[in-house]
Amino acid sequence: MNTDHIPSCLECNNKTSLFCSLDNEEKQVLSQNKGQNFYKKGHVIFYEGNYANGLYCIYNGKVKLSKLGSDGKQQIFRLSNNGDVLGYRALLSNEPYQATATAIEDCYICHISKDRFQSILKENSRLSWKTIQMLSKDLKNAEKNLMNIVQKNVKERVAEALLMLVNTFGTNDKDYSLNVSLNRLELSDLVGTTSETIIRTLSELKKSGCIDLKGKKIIVINPSLLSQIARLTD
């Protein structure tokens, strides 16, 4: 765990963060007591069932939020990128984390203490408004996911997931492959199916010319066809 130089929230140029609306003075306050840790790919940031004593903010890296079902199968809820905030729901409702956060690539993640966040939240109506916005967005997304999983079949869901991955993480400049390293099992945990079905579905999508597969890398060739298969309007 590296703590050599902890960048202040003032210097952070992640634009998507919850905290970008704060002014410099507030960011200064936020940065006090802040910690930053390094997490190697595969390492856990927090576990389902633990109590939250602060907020995590991704300085650099990618994280999956997942929940373990009683039969041992995981479900991935959300994938997070630079600037995203983790574990805020548990903090806000003062409950244990209901999901486990795992680094899907090497990460630097800041940790903001509970007290500091809550004291700013109480005084700062802009921050509470931002928080409300973020919760609303996540809620909308969760309900959309529910809709999808009930109403769409695996092929449609895989197509949609691939488009989401392109949107969220972009593509590699060299080979145009997806800029996230999720293996087939993780893909199946994201889509809500099994790795075998993911494999069969990916090869179907390759046949239809939507995507290409170079080893385990996935290259999206025809996004509009994917979008059509996923039955997306927006």
Add this chain to the structure above:
Amino acid sequence: MNTDHIPSCLECNNKTSLFCSLDNEEKQVLSQNKGQNFYKKGHVIFYEGNYANGLYCIYNGKVKLSKLGSDGKQQIFRLSNNGDVLGYRALLSNEPYQATATAIEDCYICHISKDRFQSILKENSRLSWKTIQMLSKDLKNAEKNLMNIVQKNVKERVAEALLMLVNTFGTNDKDYSLNVSLNRLELSDLVGTTSETIIRTLSELKKSGCIDLKGKKIIVINPSLLSQIARLTD
């Protein structure tokens, strides 16, 4: 649409409402410009896709929030009861409603104007805190629903849904039947299956002695067995 006597928020004794934390003066402000309408069973309070111009609060009655899938099948997200607030997510994120609200029994529902709610929200940190809490709760629930629908089979989901219905709406004093009138199709929309499968599953649950069926009425006999079947710990 009856507007004979609109009860002020001051007189409202629904304890579960978002607004119970407001003091009398604030409730007074909230009540200005308030409207109350009567909705007959089956009537729509607002439609998916419409823009929100206010907030709905159930004075008395039961409402389902559902979304129509592209294949015409509905999914019920939430069932609401006296004191519950409807349509706040769309209002908060300034987007169209993403679900349709329909009365599942005769309802009296109050309507609070967007401006009035937002102006109180901005000044009142207690109300924003309450709003954050409510969003957190709904988000947690939505994620739990997602988990359930992916990881559990129909029988388990039906068992869980029945328990939820008992918790939310209680049972009839006379015959101990569920205190909500949902038909088999609506039950299937809630659980994410078809009406035929609901019927078969209910008769299975009757055979196991969890429930009894008097016509279309459902009577929960053995909640702990249901809970076991649903694989619930909490």
Add this chain to the structure above:
DNA sequence: CGCTTAATTGAACATACTCAAAATTTGTGG
């Protein structure tokens, strides 16, 4: 190069859906 892990393929199987038909309940008008 050998070892371990991940990906792929195949075939049997299960769960839940679809469609059609019958039975039952509910609502309405006389």
Add this chain to the structure above:
DNA sequence: CCACAAATTTTGAGTATGTTCAATTAAGCG
């Protein structure tokens, strides 16, 4: 209160989608 129509519930049989399990192939890594 009854008769009829409409809506809802129930049952049955065939089918599809996706899972499971076992075996094979390919990829990553010291």
